[in-house]
Amino acid sequence: MQAVNWQNGLEQGAHPAGLLLKAGKLHDRPAQTDLRVKSPAELARLIEAVAARQDRDAFVALFDHFAPRIKAFLMRSNLPAAAAEELAQEALLTVWRKASQFDRQRAGASSWIFAIARNLRIDSARREMRAKVLDLEANEDSEPPAPPDAELLASEREQRVRAALDHLTDEQRRVVRLSFFDGKAHGDIATELELPLGTVKSRIRLAMNRLRDVLGDLT
Amino acid sequence: MRHHPKNETLAAFAAGQLDEGRALVVATHVSLCAECRGAVAAFEAVGGEMLNSVEPVAMSDGAREHALALLDREPSPVAPAKPAPRPVWQAEQETLLGYDLGPWRWVSPGLHYRAVKTPEVGGTRVFMLKAVPGLKIPAHAHTGTELTCVLKGAFIHEGGRYAAGDCDDADQDDVHNPMIDEGEVCICLVAMQGNIELTGFFGRMIQPFIRI
Numbered sequence: 001m002q003a004v005n006w007q008n009g010l011e012q013g014a015h016p017a018g019l020l021l022k023a024g025k026l027h028d029r030p031a032q033t034d035l036r037v038k039s040p041a042e043l044a045r046l047i048e049a050v051a052a053r054q055d056r057d058a059f060v061a062l063f064d065h066f067a068p069r070i071k072a073f074l075m076r077s078n079l080p081a082a083a084a085e086e087l088a089q090e091a092l093l094t095v096w097r098k099a100s101q102f103d104r105q106r107a108g109a110s111s112w113i114f115a116i117a118r119n120l121r122i123d124s125a126r127r128e129m130r131a132k133v134l135d136l137e138a139n140e141d142s143e144p145p146a147p148p149d150a151e152l153l154a155s156e157r158e159q160r161v162r163a164a165l166d167h168l169t170d171e172q173r174r175v176v177r178l179s180f181f182d183g184k185a186h187g188d189i190a191t192e193l194e195l196p197l198g199t200v201k202s203r204i205r206l207a208m209n210r211l212r213d214v215l216g217d218l219t
Numbered sequence: 220m221r222h223h224p225k226n227e228t229l230a231a232f233a234a235g236q237l238d239e240g241r242a243l244v245v246a247t248h249v250s251l252c253a254e255c256r257g258a259v260a261a262f263e264a265v266g267g268e269m270l271n272s273v274e275p276v277a278m279s280d281g282a283r284e285h286a287l288a289l290l291d292r293e294p295s296p297v298a299p300a301k302p303a304p305r306p307v308w309q310a311e312q313e314t315l316l317g318y319d320l321g322p323w324r325w326v327s328p329g330l331h332y333r334a335v336k337t338p339e340v341g342g343t344r345v346f347m348l349k350a351v352p353g354l355k356i357p358a359h360a361h362t363g364t365e366l367t368c369v370l371k372g373a374f375i376h377e378g379g380r381y382a383a384g385d386c387d388d389a390d391q392d393d394v395h396n397p398m399i400d401e402g403e404v405c406i407c408l409v410a411m412q413g414n415i416e417l418t419g420f421f422g423r424m425i426q427p428f429i430r431i
């Protein structure tokens with residue numbers, strides 16, 4: 001989103017993603033929250049419980065886990081706190097509405113909800129059309145074959161993503177995060193890291209090629 | 220499918236960081252390419268991991284109760300039917316689903332241009348080009364980035380042959396000498412970044428149509 005200037009105020013750009021991943025279990029949760037870290041399979045089960053029986057307890061658990069993260073995520077892409085909170089609310093409401101479309105064999109809970117939040121952010125920038133074309137699910141024309149053990153698959157997928165991120169150098173992780181998930185323009189990253197623009201670009205290219213090599217197509 | 224967007228382009232698409240014009244070209248390719256759908260899913264999983272690992276920011280007091288109150292106003296969710304396939308490019312009608320298209324306009328012998336109306340962001344313009352078989356397009360360097368998806372027919376340049384569905388994710392310093400392949404009219408979707416003062420071969424040709 002080159003047109004937007006992204007805020008730098010929110011500390012995390014400085015942390016390589018890998019460190020954050022490893023530190024994930026230590027994060028303070030909002031006071032009202034269940035303190036246990038939820039596994040990918042648990043998160044998937046919660047969405048399925050919402051889908052199967054409109055389970056409000058499951059919804060609350062999802063809300064407590066994801067809403068503060070979506071809010072944080074959106075604030076890093078330069079949304080004011082109030083707007084980020086509103087979109088986080090909308091994202092969870094969307095999870096409630098679309099829970100039956102969730103298919104753990106196709107996507108992990110976090111990546112599914114990431115895509116929802118991403119589309120809402122795009123929508124909020126009055127680009128509904130783009131969100132529509134980004135809604136790739138609608139383009140799937142065939143069911144993937146059901147794997148024997150979906151539970152295993154969900155955690156395997158998660159592990160592969162973590163392993164892929166661990167395969168990157170700290171510098172690569174940093175530009176990946178800054179560029180793709182904090183939405184900073186390459187020029188701003190170059191300024192911040194005091195690197196030539198060409199170096200930033202080639203670092204991103206190398207990092208993405210490497211991620212892709214390690215991840216395969218994750219399907 | 221032989222030519223795909225670069226991984227960094229697919230990643231930016233998955234992260235929601237492409238401007239609308241470039242996103243449209245990538246989405247068009249992705250709707251036609253299972254391999255890239257897989258890649259986008261992989262990069263979305265990276266996004267999910269980033270989301271999970273972000274330092275949470277507490278919601279304000281009562282946010283959760285507010286959300287639960289909103290649920291009361293929701294109609295019972297009905298299990299939706301499997302969504303019908305919805306390709307962005309509709310080959311039969313030669314149209315892009317959900318977009319306003321300008322009329323085909325003559326550019327030069329054998330070459331037509333049609334605007335795709337997207338809100339302009341970051342100076343990216345989107346248009347379709349239609350060229351007759353055998354047409355040679357003079358060598359041109361890309362002064363901004365150009366992202367092209369072939370919708371129909373094929374063209375050939377130094378990078379190979381680009382047929383329907385293929386994506387040309389050209390670098391700024393690529394110099395191309397494209398020729399339309401024999402046999403069929405070629406239609407491409409192009410997202411071109413540049414300033415108001417468009418440069419480059421296509422830019423100069425097309426400029427009269429997109430005066431602001």
Ligand SMILES: [Zn+2]
Nearest residue numbers: 223252254255
């Ligand atoms: Zn592809």
